[in-house]
Structure formats: structure tokens, C-alpha cells
Amino acid sequence: MNNNKKSIYSALAANLLIALTKFIAGSFTNSSSMISEGIHSTVDTANQLLILYGLRRSKKAPDKSHPFGYGKELYFWSFVVSILIFGLGGALSIYQGIAHMRQPELMGDPFWNYIVLILSLIFEGTSFVIAVKAFNKTRNGLGWWDTIIKSKDPSSFLVVFEDGAAVAGLIIVMILMALSHSLKIPELDGLASIIVGLLLVFVSFILARESRSLLMGEGIASETRNKIAALVEQDICVLKTKNILSTYQSPEDVILMLIIDFKDDLDTEDITMAISRIRTSIKNEFKFIHYVIIQPE
DSSP states (O other), X not given: OOHHHHHHHHHHHHHHHHHHHHHHHHHHHTOHXXXXXXXXXXXXXXXXXXXXXXXXXXXXXXXSSOTTOSTTHHHHHHHHHHHXXXXXXXXXXXXXXXXXXXXXXXXXXXXXXXXXXXXXXXXXHHHHHHHHHHHHTTTTTOOHHHHHHHOSOTHHHHHHHHHHHHHHHHHHHHHHHHHHHHHTOTHHHHHHHHHHHHHHHHHHHHHHHHHHHHHTTOOOOHHHHHHHHHXXXXXXXXXXXXXXXXXXXXXXXXXXXXXXXXXXTOOHHHHHHHHHHHHHHHXXXXXXXEXXXXXXX
């Protein structure tokens, strides 16, 4: 099992165990923030199932209707997950919090809420540590934000953000729940729900931004384009690389098109042999480039 799937499965197990207990505790103690946390865990569980489904679909072999394969399935399902986080997670939690602040009700004995929150923090924290370790293996010395921007695999950072938001949300809920109960200010419980919702909205925007870019046909980085141009121009038959077009089909599958200016004194056979050499060199150097289309200028 690869690192991404390991982190997804660990998050799935944690959220599945926690969601039900949060709902039960929230219904018994009349806690808005606890219900929001239950919604949060339920949405996260569904999200992990969808990402696993997307990963599985993206590995499907090419066929006549999809000659370049099904790699973009991962980007599509990642975008669906971002919508679910925004709508079912963020917006619903904010609505729940506002409703509780408009019609505040004193919380019952929060003892079981604290038990559930502490257990949730242990499970979510463990899942978060596993996700961070898996994510760090993909960074290659880059900072966190640079890695996310340059990543072509939303599943690599989705669990990190979800679990990070979950841990932050749990801490916020515990603090405001304690203040709400001790100070007899039930509005603070609703405020906790709103803050959890805003956290989820923030996560959904980041995931939607990256998934949309890849779904719309994001190409390779400028550094990679420069390396490809330099590699192509090493060939004795090439004058200049005129243009480089590319798109990610999946995190490990790129379609590349090159428009190359060859020397004028070459015949058709020379150009054909040069194209074959260039294609082989690129595929050997960049393992994630599976399709190379070369158009002589």
C-alpha cells in the first residue's frame, strides 16, 4: 500500500469510529458544536471513500472511448470532495452555529462530550501524524505551501488538511465548550460551531483551487519545460524548440507535445530518426511523461 492510501485508510477508520459517538454525545448534551463535529467527521468519512474511489478509477486502463486513460477521475472526485467539504461540512456547521446563537439553549452535563472529544483528539491526532509523515515524503525539500501548489496529486495533501482542520476544530470546541458551560454563556457553543465551519470552508477553497486547475488541464512546471527544451536541443538535428505544450492526465501521467525547428538540410528519414531519438530521451529522463507528440516546424 502506498503512503497516500495508508494515510487515507487511517483517516477513514478514525472518522468512522468518531462520527457516531459525536452525534450520540451531542444529542444527549444538546451541544451545537458537538453536532457540528459529528457532521464534520461524517463528511470526512464520505470524502475519504470518494478519494479512494477516484484513485481506483484513475488506474483504469485506456480504452477506445478514453485513449489517454482515466487519470483525470482523481481530479474530478477531488473537486467533488471540495464541494462536499464546503456544503455539507462548512456551510452546515456555520448554519448550525448561527441557529444556536439566535436561540441559545443551556448545555447539559458536558462530561460525555469531553470524553468523546479527548478520544477524538487522540484518533484524529494519530491520523494527522500518519498523514504528515506521508506528505513529508513527497516534499523533496520544498516548503509546505510550495509542495501543495506544485503537487499534481490532491490525495497527497487532502488528508493532511482534513485532519489538521479536525484537530484544530476539536481544540476550539473543547475550549469554547468549557467556557460556555462554566460561564453559562450558551452562545459560545454556537460560536465554536461557526469557527469549525469557517475552517472547513478554508480547506474546501484550497482543495477546489488545486483540483480545478488540474481538471482544466494544468501543464508541467516551467523548470521542467526548460529542462525538456535543453534536452531536445542537444540533438544534432535540432535548431530550436519552438513550443512545449503539456497536460497532466494523472499525477504520474503527462501528455507532451513539442513543436521543433529542425535543420533545413534534413530529409524525411533524418527527421523521423531524430523524432524517435528525442522521444526516447524524454521518456527515459522523465518517467511521468508517457505520450510524446512531436510536430516539426
